Amino acid sequence: MTDISNKIPLSFFEDKDVLALARSLLGKSIFTVIDGKLTGGIITETEAYAGIIDKASHAYGGRRTKRTETMYKPGGYSYVYFTYGMHHLFNIVTSRKDDPQAILIRGIVPTEGLDIQLERRNYIKNKFHIANGPAKVCQALGITLEQNNIPLSGDVIWLQNGELNTEKNIITCPRVGVDYAGEDALLPYRFILSHPDYKSAKNPLI
DNA sequence: TACACGATTTACT
DNA sequence: GTAAATCGTGTAT
Secondary structure, three states: OOOHHHEOOHHHHHOOOHHHHHHHOOOOEEEEEEOOEEEEEEEEEEEEEOHHHOOOOOOHHHOOOOOHHHHHOOOOEEEEEEEOOOEEEEEEEEOOOOOOEEEEEEEEEEEEOHHHHHHHOOOOOOHHHOOOOHHHHHHHHOOOHHHOOOEOEOOOEEEEOOOOOOOOOEEEEOOOOOHHHHHHHHOOOEEEEOOOOOOOOOOOOO
Protein backbone atom coordinates (compact mmCIF):
# COMPACT_ATOMS: atom_id res chain seq x y z
CA MET A 1 0.00 0.00 0.00
CA THR A 2 0.99 3.61 -0.11
CA ASP A 3 3.66 4.70 2.30
CA ILE A 4 3.47 8.47 2.64
CA SER A 5 6.98 8.66 4.11
CA ASN A 6 8.31 7.36 0.80
CA LYS A 7 6.88 10.19 -1.29
CA ILE A 8 9.44 11.82 -3.59
CA PRO A 9 9.91 15.54 -2.71
CA LEU A 10 9.57 18.38 -5.20
CA SER A 11 13.28 19.13 -4.86
CA PHE A 12 14.07 15.85 -6.61
CA PHE A 13 12.65 17.26 -9.83
CA GLU A 14 14.67 20.46 -9.73
CA ASP A 15 17.69 18.61 -11.17
CA LYS A 16 18.83 20.43 -14.31
CA ASP A 17 19.81 17.22 -16.14
CA VAL A 18 16.49 16.16 -17.64
CA LEU A 19 18.03 13.14 -19.37
CA ALA A 20 19.41 11.68 -16.15
CA LEU A 21 16.14 12.45 -14.43
CA ALA A 22 14.04 10.80 -17.14
CA ARG A 23 16.19 7.69 -16.83
CA SER A 24 16.01 7.71 -13.04
CA LEU A 25 12.21 7.79 -13.05
CA LEU A 26 12.13 4.26 -14.47
CA GLY A 27 11.17 1.80 -11.74
CA LYS A 28 9.64 4.46 -9.54
CA SER A 29 5.93 4.35 -8.75
CA ILE A 30 3.30 6.94 -9.65
CA PHE A 31 -0.01 7.24 -7.80
CA THR A 32 -3.15 9.26 -8.34
CA VAL A 33 -6.27 9.82 -6.27
CA ILE A 34 -8.85 11.11 -8.74
CA ASP A 35 -12.62 10.91 -8.28
CA GLY A 36 -11.81 9.42 -4.88
CA LYS A 37 -10.09 6.41 -6.44
CA LEU A 38 -6.50 5.36 -5.76
CA THR A 39 -4.58 4.03 -8.75
CA GLY A 40 -0.91 3.59 -9.49
CA GLY A 41 1.84 1.74 -11.27
CA ILE A 42 5.55 1.37 -11.97
CA ILE A 43 6.97 3.83 -14.50
CA THR A 44 8.43 1.86 -17.41
CA GLU A 45 8.78 4.36 -20.25
CA THR A 46 9.73 8.05 -20.33
CA GLU A 47 10.80 10.74 -22.79
CA ALA A 48 12.86 13.85 -22.02
CA TYR A 49 12.06 17.25 -23.54
CA ALA A 50 15.12 19.42 -23.13
CA GLY A 51 13.92 22.99 -22.93
CA ILE A 52 14.14 25.89 -25.37
CA ILE A 53 16.86 24.34 -27.58
CA ASP A 54 14.88 21.13 -28.21
CA LYS A 55 12.96 21.35 -31.48
CA ALA A 56 10.58 18.61 -30.32
CA SER A 57 9.51 20.56 -27.24
CA HIS A 58 6.43 22.74 -27.00
CA ALA A 59 8.76 25.30 -25.41
CA TYR A 60 11.26 25.33 -28.29
CA GLY A 61 12.73 28.76 -28.89
CA GLY A 62 11.28 29.99 -25.61
CA ARG A 63 7.70 29.72 -26.87
CA ARG A 64 5.54 30.84 -24.00
CA THR A 65 1.77 30.64 -24.41
CA LYS A 66 -1.26 29.85 -22.29
CA ARG A 67 -0.67 26.13 -22.83
CA THR A 68 3.08 26.05 -22.31
CA GLU A 69 3.09 28.41 -19.33
CA THR A 70 3.06 25.40 -17.01
CA MET A 71 6.38 24.23 -18.40
CA TYR A 72 8.02 27.35 -16.98
CA LYS A 73 7.07 26.34 -13.44
CA PRO A 74 9.69 24.95 -11.05
CA GLY A 75 10.47 21.23 -11.20
CA GLY A 76 7.83 18.98 -9.68
CA TYR A 77 4.73 20.48 -11.28
CA SER A 78 2.45 18.53 -13.61
CA TYR A 79 2.14 19.55 -17.26
CA VAL A 80 -0.97 17.96 -18.80
CA TYR A 81 -2.11 18.85 -22.29
CA PHE A 82 -4.86 17.77 -24.66
CA THR A 83 -4.13 16.62 -28.20
CA TYR A 84 -5.68 14.95 -31.25
CA GLY A 85 -9.04 16.20 -30.01
CA MET A 86 -9.33 13.30 -27.57
CA HIS A 87 -6.15 12.45 -25.69
CA HIS A 88 -4.44 13.78 -22.58
CA LEU A 89 -0.67 13.48 -22.06
CA PHE A 90 1.03 13.78 -18.67
CA ASN A 91 4.46 15.31 -18.09
CA ILE A 92 6.56 16.15 -15.06
CA VAL A 93 8.14 19.60 -15.24
CA THR A 94 11.82 19.54 -14.26
CA SER A 95 14.69 21.94 -13.59
CA ARG A 96 14.17 25.42 -12.19
CA LYS A 97 11.58 28.12 -12.71
CA ASP A 98 11.71 29.60 -16.24
CA ASP A 99 13.75 26.65 -17.58
CA PRO A 100 10.98 24.72 -19.39
CA GLN A 101 12.17 21.12 -19.34
CA ALA A 102 9.79 18.20 -18.90
CA ILE A 103 9.48 14.43 -18.89
CA LEU A 104 6.62 12.68 -20.69
CA ILE A 105 5.39 9.56 -18.92
CA ARG A 106 4.82 7.09 -21.74
CA GLY A 107 4.12 3.84 -19.92
CA ILE A 108 3.44 2.17 -16.58
CA VAL A 109 2.79 -1.31 -15.23
CA PRO A 110 -0.41 -1.02 -13.20
CA THR A 111 0.00 -2.15 -9.59
CA GLU A 112 -2.65 -0.31 -7.58
CA GLY A 113 -6.38 -0.13 -8.32
CA LEU A 114 -6.17 -2.48 -11.27
CA ASP A 115 -9.95 -2.88 -11.38
CA ILE A 116 -10.39 0.89 -11.61
CA GLN A 117 -7.79 1.19 -14.35
CA LEU A 118 -9.48 -1.57 -16.34
CA GLU A 119 -12.84 0.15 -15.98
CA ARG A 120 -11.37 3.44 -17.24
CA ARG A 121 -9.74 1.55 -20.12
CA ASN A 122 -13.06 0.01 -21.16
CA TYR A 123 -12.05 -3.45 -19.91
CA ILE A 124 -9.39 -3.95 -22.55
CA LYS A 125 -8.54 -7.65 -22.63
CA ASN A 126 -4.79 -7.60 -23.29
CA LYS A 127 -3.16 -6.71 -19.94
CA PHE A 128 -0.07 -5.39 -21.76
CA HIS A 129 -2.21 -2.72 -23.40
CA ILE A 130 -3.63 -1.10 -20.27
CA ALA A 131 -1.06 1.69 -20.00
CA ASN A 132 1.66 1.17 -22.64
CA GLY A 133 1.29 4.62 -24.21
CA PRO A 134 1.14 8.20 -22.90
CA ALA A 135 -2.59 8.72 -23.51
CA LYS A 136 -3.36 5.27 -22.12
CA VAL A 137 -1.46 6.18 -18.93
CA CYS A 138 -3.64 9.25 -18.46
CA GLN A 139 -6.83 7.32 -19.13
CA ALA A 140 -5.89 4.51 -16.74
CA LEU A 141 -4.86 6.90 -13.96
CA GLY A 142 -7.78 9.29 -14.56
CA ILE A 143 -5.56 12.25 -15.44
CA THR A 144 -7.18 15.14 -17.38
CA LEU A 145 -6.61 18.89 -17.73
CA GLU A 146 -8.01 19.25 -14.22
CA GLN A 147 -4.69 17.92 -12.98
CA ASN A 148 -2.60 20.33 -15.04
CA ASN A 149 -0.32 22.69 -13.16
CA ILE A 150 -0.39 21.04 -9.74
CA PRO A 151 2.61 20.21 -7.54
CA LEU A 152 3.36 16.48 -7.43
CA SER A 153 3.78 16.48 -3.68
CA GLY A 154 0.14 16.57 -2.62
CA ASP A 155 -2.58 13.97 -2.36
CA VAL A 156 -3.68 13.99 -6.04
CA ILE A 157 -0.59 12.84 -7.96
CA TRP A 158 2.72 11.82 -6.42
CA LEU A 159 5.70 9.55 -6.97
CA GLN A 160 7.41 7.04 -4.70
CA ASN A 161 10.76 5.34 -4.84
CA GLY A 162 10.75 1.82 -6.21
CA GLU A 163 12.63 -1.24 -5.10
CA LEU A 164 13.69 -2.41 -8.53
CA ASN A 165 17.32 -2.33 -9.61
CA THR A 166 16.93 -0.80 -13.04
CA GLU A 167 20.53 0.01 -13.96
CA LYS A 168 21.15 -2.83 -16.40
CA ASN A 169 17.64 -3.06 -17.81
CA ILE A 170 17.21 0.23 -19.61
CA ILE A 171 16.89 0.67 -23.35
CA THR A 172 17.61 4.08 -24.85
CA CYS A 173 16.16 5.09 -28.23
CA PRO A 174 14.70 8.04 -30.18
CA ARG A 175 11.43 9.67 -29.24
CA VAL A 176 8.08 8.85 -30.85
CA GLY A 177 5.91 11.08 -33.00
CA VAL A 178 8.30 14.02 -33.23
CA ASP A 179 9.28 13.90 -36.91
CA TYR A 180 8.50 17.61 -37.09
CA ALA A 181 11.61 18.21 -34.96
CA GLY A 182 14.06 17.52 -37.81
CA GLU A 183 17.43 16.25 -36.60
CA ASP A 184 16.30 16.49 -32.98
CA ALA A 185 13.85 13.66 -33.68
CA LEU A 186 16.86 11.33 -33.75
CA LEU A 187 18.18 12.22 -30.28
CA PRO A 188 18.20 9.26 -27.82
CA TYR A 189 15.87 10.90 -25.34
CA ARG A 190 13.53 7.95 -24.78
CA PHE A 191 14.02 5.41 -21.99
CA ILE A 192 12.34 2.04 -21.58
CA LEU A 193 12.61 -0.31 -18.61
CA SER A 194 12.69 -4.02 -19.40
CA HIS A 195 9.97 -5.55 -17.27
CA PRO A 196 8.18 -8.90 -17.63
CA ASP A 197 4.77 -7.19 -17.42
CA TYR A 198 5.50 -4.40 -19.91
CA LYS A 199 5.46 -4.33 -23.70
CA SER A 200 6.16 -0.96 -25.31
CA ALA A 201 3.65 -0.26 -28.07
CA LYS A 202 6.24 1.59 -30.12
CA ASN A 203 9.40 -0.49 -29.83
CA PRO A 204 9.96 -3.79 -31.68
CA LEU A 205 12.87 -4.71 -29.40
CA ILE A 206 10.69 -5.24 -26.37
C1' DT B 1 -11.67 34.88 -37.76
C1' DA B 2 -9.39 31.04 -40.51
C1' DC B 3 -6.66 27.24 -41.13
C1' DA B 4 -3.39 23.34 -40.55
C1' DC B 5 -1.91 20.01 -37.50
C1' DG B 6 -0.73 17.27 -33.41
C1' DA B 7 4.77 14.33 -27.68
C1' DT B 8 -2.11 9.18 -30.11
C1' DT B 9 -5.16 5.34 -30.19
C1' DT B 10 -8.22 2.28 -32.31
C1' DA B 11 -10.69 -0.05 -35.78
C1' DC B 12 -10.62 -1.85 -40.02
C1' DT B 13 -9.21 -3.11 -45.08
C1' DG C 1 -0.56 -2.20 -43.16
C1' DT C 2 -3.82 2.31 -43.49
C1' DA C 3 -7.07 5.66 -41.98
C1' DA C 4 -10.56 7.76 -39.02
C1' DA C 5 -11.67 10.06 -34.86
C1' DT C 6 -11.99 14.98 -33.10
C1' DC C 7 -10.84 19.75 -31.19
C1' DG C 8 -7.50 22.86 -28.75
C1' DT C 9 -3.50 25.36 -29.93
C1' DG C 10 -0.42 28.26 -32.54
C1' DT C 11 0.27 31.14 -36.21
C1' DA C 12 -1.16 33.64 -40.08
C1' DT C 13 -4.65 36.68 -42.07
